[in-house]
Amino acid sequence: MAPAILTRTAAIRADDPAATVAALIARARAAQRVFETWSQQRVDEAVIAAGWAIVAPDRNSALAQLAVRATGLGNVADKFAKNRRKTLGLLRDLRGAKSVGIITRDPLRGLTEIARPVGIVAAITPSTNPAATPANNIINALKGRNAIVLAPSPKGQSTLALLLEFVHAELARVGAPLDLVQQLPAPITRELTLELMRQAELVVATGSRTNVRAAYTSGTPALGVGVGNVAVIVDETADLSDAAAKIARSKTFDHATSCSSENSVIAHTDVYDALLAALASEGGALLTRDEARQLEAVMFRGxxxxxxxxxxxxxxxxxxxxxxxxxxxxxxxxxxAETGVGASHPFSGEKLSPVLAVYRAPSFDAAAELADRILRYEGAGHSIGLHTT
Incomplete structure (x- = not known):
């Protein structure tokens, strides 16, 4: 069994972010070179160990409580559920997937597909999900026999530090190099984050449009997940009570921190009023025109x-x-109640809060066209939903 490579705190040199990051990368690379020799069975053991680091109930509870306390975002019960569900869902998806050696053979075309690690992954993670997103980034990186260095938001730094304590304990248990998983040292700065993107082999960025754009312009191959702004259509055949219950559950879960939370509902005119009533029965409250203007003035500035x-x-x-x-x-x-789309109608964009824009459409085709406009304004390529029968 390969010896674990002990994790050390990187020296912080405010005058030289490149040197600080280079030290992290060097340790990550040494750990990754050990890890890339592991068999599929041992890699999968490390993956499951990393998952257990956040799924274990006592650890999950500590992470959920710290996340809300440190960031001031969301609520503890939903953070706990999110940490568990997202991690177990990912482990389910990865179970049995090959990531070591020969993946496929195609004798007819004479092609053999062989898995090769990327190397060092830089993960940029948001304050809205300071435990669940990093945990999933770590699991994915380890599945491919990669090392990962995470750059959390400043508010999410303490939650990530606690998560890494748990991850390192589990990696040590299976004999994996601890430096496979590291984070930037506090204080987290833009300069350190940008330097990490430049020195890594792959960037995975989750969160703000600014972070995703920085990843795509870093000069390093990048995968970005930014604005969600999900629009959902409710047509005239939908089960309105079922639709309202599901929309309300999604809109309120963790105070709408998830990018997959509905931001706009487009109701067919035949069921518009009935849907509003169903949403009200689920705890929704419709603002008057004056109240909406007052809320807009406070929620959106500049x-x-x-x-x-x-x-x-x-x-x-x-x-x-x-x-x-x-x-x-x-x-x-x-x-x-909203009618327009675009910068002059800010409720048509992503709101990251339990505030829902509601539209009326005269037909399904009109609803589809409106959803397209909303997503082209913000959230193109992310998600859309349909309630129908």
């Missing part, structure tokens, strides 16, 4: 979403906007 409302409870957002109607203060989520 065309940008205000950080203070991100991943907060609906009642807290209403109070922040000075909306004192009891129905709004007690709502699970807020609904805004």
């Amino acid at each position: 065309g940008k979403l205000v950080p203070d409302v991100i991943a907060q409870a609906a009642g807290a957002i209403a109070a922040y906007a000075g909306l004192n109607r009891a129905e709004l203060l007690n709502a699970r989520f807020l609904m805004v």
Whole structure:
């Protein structure tokens, strides 16, 4: 069994980010060269070990509590559920997948596909999911026999540090090099993050448009997951109570931190009023036109979403906007009737909060065209939904 390579705290040189990152990369590369010699069985043991680092209930609870306390985003119960579900789902998807040696043979074309590690992966992770996203990045990197260095958001740094303690304990248990998984030293700076992108072999960026754009312009091959802004169509045949329950569950889960959370609902005109009633029965509250204007003025400044409302409870957002109607203060989520799309209609974009834009469409074709416009404004290539029978 190969000896574990002990993790050390990188020396922080504010005047030389390149040297700080180079030290991390050197240790990651030494660990990865050991790890790339492992068999499929041993690699999969390391993958499962990394998954258990966050799924173990006591560890998951500690991570969920720290994530909410450190970032001020979301809620503990949903963080716990997200950490567990996302990790178990990924492990299920990876189970049995080959990532070592010969993957496929095609005798007819004379082709043999052989898996080769990328090397060092740089992962840029968001404050909205400071444990679940890094855990999934780590698992994916290890499955390919890669090392990974993570660059968390400043608010997510302490949660990631705790996650790495758990991951290192599990890697040590299976005899894996600990330097396979590292993070940038605190304080997390833009200069360190950009330097990490330049020195790695692959960048995986999750979060803001700024981070994704930086990854794609870093000069290193990159995979980016940015703005979600999911639009969902509810046609005239849909089971409205079922649709409303699912939309509400998604819109309120972890105060809408997930990029897959609905941001706009487009209802066929024949069921528009009935759908609003069904959403209201699930805890939604529709704002008046004046209330919507007041909320817009507070939520969006200079065309940008205000950080203070991100991943907060609906009642807290209403109070922040000075909306004192009891129905709004007690709502699970807020609904805004919208007609336009684009910068002059900011509710048509991603809101990262339990605030839902609601549109009326005269036909399915009109609804599809509107969904296309919404996604082209923000969220192209991400997600769309349809409730129908």
